[in-house]
Structures are given as structure tokens and as C-alpha cells.
Amino acid sequence: MARTRVVLNFPAALVEKPVTYHLVRDFGLVVNILRAEIRPGEAGTLLFELDDRDGQGDLQGGLEFVAREGVRIQTISGRITIDQDACLDCGACIGPCFAGALALDPTSYKLLFDDTRCVLCKVCVEACPAGAIKVAF
Amino acid sequence: MAVHRTYEEINDKIKSGKVVVVTAEEMVAMGMRDGAAAAAKKVDVVTTATFGPMCSSGAFLNFGHTEPPIRMTRVWLNDVPAYAGIAAVDCYIGATEESETQGQRYGGAHVLQDLVEGRTIRLRATSPGTDCYPRRSHETEVTLAGLRDATLFNPRNCYQNYGAAANTTDSVLYTYMGTLLPRLGNVSYSTSGQLSPMLKDPTYRTIGIGTRVYLGGGEGYVAWEGTQHNPEQERSAGGVPVGGAGTLALIGDLKTMKPGYLRAATFHRYGVTLYVAIGVAIPVLDEDVAAAAARPETELYTAILDYGVPSRNRPALRRVSYAELRSGSVDIDGTEVRTSPVSSYRMARRIAAELKDMIAAGGFSLTRPVRPLRGAATGTGDVPGLAAAAAPGGAI
Numbered sequence: 001m002a003r004t005r006v007v008l009n010f011p012a013a014l015v016e017k018p019v020t021y022h023l024v025r026d027f028g029l030v031v032n033i034l035r036a037e038i039r040p041g042e043a044g045t046l047l048f049e050l051d052d053r054d055g056q057g058d059l060q061g062g063l064e065f066v067a068r069e070g071v072r073i074q075t076i077s078g079r080i081t082i083d084q085d086a087c088l089d090c091g092a093c094i095g096p097c098f099a100g101a102l103a104l105d106p107t108s109y110k111l112l113f114d115d116t117r118c119v120l121c122k123v124c125v126e127a128c129p130a131g132a133i134k135v136a137f
Numbered sequence: 138m139a140v141h142r143t144y145e146e147i148n149d150k151i152k153s154g155k156v157v158v159v160t161a162e163e164m165v166a167m168g169m170r171d172g173a174a175a176a177a178k179k180v181d182v183v184t185t186a187t188f189g190p191m192c193s194s195g196a197f198l199n200f201g202h203t204e205p206p207i208r209m210t211r212v213w214l215n216d217v218p219a220y221a222g223i224a225a226v227d228c229y230i231g232a233t234e235e236s237e238t239q240g241q242r243y244g245g246a247h248v249l250q251d252l253v254e255g256r257t258i259r260l261r262a263t264s265p266g267t268d269c270y271p272r273r274s275h276e277t278e279v280t281l282a283g284l285r286d287a288t289l290f291n292p293r294n295c296y297q298n299y300g301a302a303a304n305t306t307d308s309v310l311y312t313y314m315g316t317l318l319p320r321l322g323n324v325s326y327s328t329s330g331q332l333s334p335m336l337k338d339p340t341y342r343t344i345g346i347g348t349r350v351y352l353g354g355g356e357g358y359v360a361w362e363g364t365q366h367n368p369e370q371e372r373s374a375g376g377v378p379v380g381g382a383g384t385l386a387l388i389g390d391l392k393t394m395k396p397g398y399l400r401a402a403t404f405h406r407y408g409v410t411l412y413v414a415i416g417v418a419i420p421v422l423d424e425d426v427a428a429a430a431a432r433p434e435t436e437l438y439t440a441i442l443d444y445g446v447p448s449r450n451r452p453a454l455r456r457v458s459y460a461e462l463r464s465g466s467v468d469i470d471g472t473e474v475r476t477s478p479v480s481s482y483r484m485a486r487r488i489a490a491e492l493k494d495m496i497a498a499g500g501f502s503l504t505r506p507v508r509p510l511r512g513a514a515t516g517t518g519d520v521p522g523l524a525a526a527a528a529p530g531g532a533i
């Protein structure tokens with residue numbers, strides 16, 4: 001199953017284009033909008049999760065289509081970065097992560113980050129007392 | 138036969154390399170496997186540790202005299218104000234004091250961490266000038282090695298137990314217990330549970346004034362009861378408090394401390410604090426001491442407090458064991474709520490293991506308290522001030 005998360009940066013002129021509609025209908029993708037910052041008339045940012053339903057959809061084709069439309073694509077694997085030297089393994093970031101992407105390893109008590117669950121809400125960035133979590137956009 | 142050991146016997150064993158020392162985590166496992174009485178026979182010393190945010194921390198620094206001399210009345214270290222209302226070139230830099238230029242991003246705790254990590258700090262001082270101290274301002278760079286004296290003195294560390302935190306309101310709370318999501322989104326707890334020094338010596342049988350501790354990776358001592366020391370807290374079986382109770386004032390030479398063992402932190406919209414590494418060795422004087430040190434997290438309790446109520450007496454939502462808190466979720470009124478600590482169990486484990494290794498290698502001997510903490514049990518069965526120990530599961 002191919003699943004990928006992408007950030008789409010829309011120029012102002014494209015904000016009202018039905019991009020998701022085409023991704024679903026023409027490319028057979030499941031589109032999950034994780035976060036949207038779109039102000040009509042201005043540029044916008046969408047955080048998508050695209051799922052090709054075990055190869056039934058055309059992920060590559062969908063992304064190429066979006067790019068042809070003039071939307072800038074950034075794939076977002078590893079968007080949240082945790083500085084291992086700064087991290088105290090205190091756990092203060094775990095409770096506030098409602099997506100369940102952060103946990104302590106039950107034997108080593110080191111922080112574990114599962115980026116496939118991360119929805120980039122950034123709550124952990126503020127919650128980390130050591131300033132160890134950064135988001136790179 | 139009942140076990141009795143003296144400090145002298147234990148120290149002789151440490152000296153001769155024959156001491157049996159385990160961490161509190163290992164002691165819990167031994168207790169479960171063989172029973173606390175068997176563990177008491179085998180084990181001489183149990184090491185405990187904690188590494189959590191401890192706001193009530195700071196250091197006395199002495200800069201040495203300048204030429205011509207100055208009587209500093211105001212002092213800044215990297216733009217963080219330090220208290221200078223003591224003698225000419227002395228000051229106290231408190232962990233939570235914030236920089237006048239960087240705010241919450243840099244504070245007294247960062248100054249302490251930077252000093253220990255060998256970085257240079259900019260010292261600024263002013264004075265009205267006196268006949269004997271004519272100089273009116275002074276600006277220079279200082280390092281820990283170049284300071285005349287640097288004494289860590291933390292008025293309140295090592296809370297014996299601490300309430301866990303949750304939030305029943307509709308908005309996020311940013312607290313010194315971390316970020317608390319609205320409508321009981323999560324529970325945050327402090328203390329290192331089964332490794333926590335004062336939970337493993339709940340009636341202060343061995344920890345007292347003068348106890349040598351492993352502080353910030355160096356040598357320290359218990360100077361006094363910590364501020365807010367409260368031995369009268371309600372207690373469950375074995376005299377273990379079910380909420381904030383005893384505290385310790387700790388003192389040690391900052392120059393002996395190691396990078397990584399004092400770590401500055403900023404809790405969002407709360408402010409700056411210092412994570413302090415503390416290791417305490419408990420001499421197994423008798424079976425009672427052993428039983429307390431072997432007590433598992435299923436028998437160590439605290440209360441989940443509602444930080445949504447802006448009161449000194451926050452209402453308790455329920456009593457909870459550290460085993461439940463550590464499991465990752467607890468049930469509150471039928472809802473599973475995610476739990477996470479704010480103190481580092483990984484670091485606590487490492488500190489306890491290092492202290493164990495030092496003792497095994499003969500590098501750390503134990504001290505008999507010069508005076509017990511207020512509310513200490515005497516070891517003869519009576520527990521002054523602790524007599525009304527409640528059964529577990531009772532009212533919070």
C-alpha cells in the first residue's frame with residue numbers, strides 16, 4: 001500500500017481549483033486532508049495524505065497532475081525532527097500528541113516517534129521543554 | 138533472623154569491595170521474586186534517582202575581587218538578573234529568572250547549564266560606589282573554572298511525591314506540568330515512581346540532614362528539609378505519602394558537576410526551569426527499609442488533580458498508582474486518558490545505575506544523617522506525625 005503525505009502550496013490563482021476532486025475521480029486516490037490553511041484570494045497550504053488503495057489508484061499520476069496545475073509539492077516524510085542531543089526523553093511531548101505519534105519505548109524509556117501517525121499539528125513543538133522538536137516547512 | 142546493619146558495616150563493605158548494591162528497580166524485581174525479607178538479607182544498599190524539572194534551584198557564585206574593587210549591587214549573567222543583595226562579589230542566580238533580552242528562551246537555568254558545560258558567560262555588574270569599593274560598573278566574561286566559588290544550593294528539590302495533572306476545561310492549559318489538553322485530553326505526572334528517592338524511603342529512615350547525594354553528576358549533600366516540607370501528608374500502607382509531602386534542600390559544588398546532569402528547560406507560557414539529576418543511596422539497615430525500597434509501583438499512589446481549577450486546593454479527580462500512570466493510559470470516569478511523564482525515567486535509571494557503579498567500585502560511601510528530617514520514623518515502630526497512615530484506596 002502506497003501512502004504518502006504531501007504539502008501542497010497553492011498560488012493565489014489556484015486556491016479555488018477542485019484539485020481534490022480530480023485526485024479522487026481521475027486518479028482513484030483516497031485523499032485525507034490533515035491540515036488546511038487556505039485563505040481564498042491568497043496563497044494556501046494543504047497537508048494531504050494520499051493513499052493509492054493498494055495500487056488501484058495512480059499516486060504518481062496524481063502528483064504529476066497537481067504539479068502541472070502549478071501547485072508546488074513537498075513530500076513531508078520526516079517533517080517533525082527531534083534533536084537527539086537535546087531530547088531528555090522526559091515524555092512531556094507525548095500526552096499532548098492526540099495523534100498518538102509519540103511514545104516512550106517500554107524497555108529503554110527512550111522517546112519513539114512514528115511519523116506515519118503524525119498529522120503535523122505542532123502541539124509537541126511547544127510542549128517540549130527542551131526545544132528539541134522542530135518542524136521544517 | 139532479623140537483619141540489622143549499621144552504616145559502619147556497610148561502609149566497610151564498600152571499602153573492601155564486598156558491598157551488594159542494586160538499583161531500586163532491581164530491588165523491586167528481587168522483592169517480587171524472593172520477597173522483601175530475602176532481599177533484605179542479600180542487599181546492603183539500594184540506589185534511587187530522579188531527573189525532573191525543579192524550579193527551586195540556583196547557585197551562589199563568587200566572582201573574586203576586581204581592581205579597583207566593586208561592591209556589586211546589581212548583577213546580570215548573560216542578561217539574566219542575579220540576586221546581588223549579599224556581600225560585594227557574591228550573587229545568587231535562580232533557575233527560573235528570565236533574561237531581560239531573550240525572555241523565556243533563556244534564563245537562570247540556562248546560565249547554570251552553560252557554566253557546567255564550560256561556556257563563557259557575560260557578567261555585568263553595577264554599584265553606587267562606596268569609599269571602600271569605589272568602582273561603579275564592571276563587565277567581563279566568566280567561566281565556571283575561573284569563578285572563585287560556585288555552590289549549587291536548591292531550596293526545594295526531590296519532592297517525595299507529586300500530584301498528576303489533568304484539565305477539565307475547554308481550553309488548552311500550559312503549565313509547569315506540561316501541556317494539558319482540554320476536556321481531559323491527557324494526564325501528566327512527575328516523579329520517577331519506583332526509582333524516586335523519597336518514595337523509597339517514605340518515612341525518612343535514612344535520608345536526613347547531612348546525607349551525601351549524587352547531585353548534578355557531582356557531589357552534594359542534603360542541607361536541610363526543603364521548603365514546603367510536609368511530612369503530615371496523608372499516607373497509604375507503609376507510610377507512603379499519596380501526594381506532595383517531604384522535600385529536600387540540596388547543596389553541592391557546581392564545579393564538580395557534569396554536562397547533561399543540569400539541563401535548562403522552558404515550559405511553554407510558563408517559563409524556565411532546571412532539570413536536576415539526583416541520586417540517593419539507601420542503606421538497607423533492616424527489613425523495614427528493604428520492604429520500602431522494594432515496594433512496586435502498584436503500591437505507590439498519587440492523585441490526579443484538575444489544573445482547570447485555578448486554586449491552591451485543586452480538586453482530585455481520582456487516586457492512581459504509578460503502575461497505571463506508567464502504562465500509558467488511565468481510566469477517568471469511564472474514559473481512557475493518555476498519560477505521560479515530565480521527568481525522564483531513562484535518565485533516572487542511568488543516574489541510579491551510575492551511583493550503583495560508584496558504590497560498587499568503592500567511590501561513594503554512605504553518611505549517617507546528622508539530624509533526621511522533620512517527621513522521620515525512628516525505626517522502632519513509631520512514626521511521629523505519620524501515625525494516621527491510611528489504607529490504600531481511601532479518600533484522597
Ligand code: SF4
Binds near residue numbers: 099119
Ligand atoms: S506534530 Fe502533532 S501529531 Fe505530530 S508528533 Fe507532534 S503532536 Fe503528534
Ligand code: SF4
Binds near residue numbers: 129
Ligand atoms: S518533550 Fe522534548 S525533551 Fe521531552 S521527550 Fe519529547 S522531544 Fe524529548
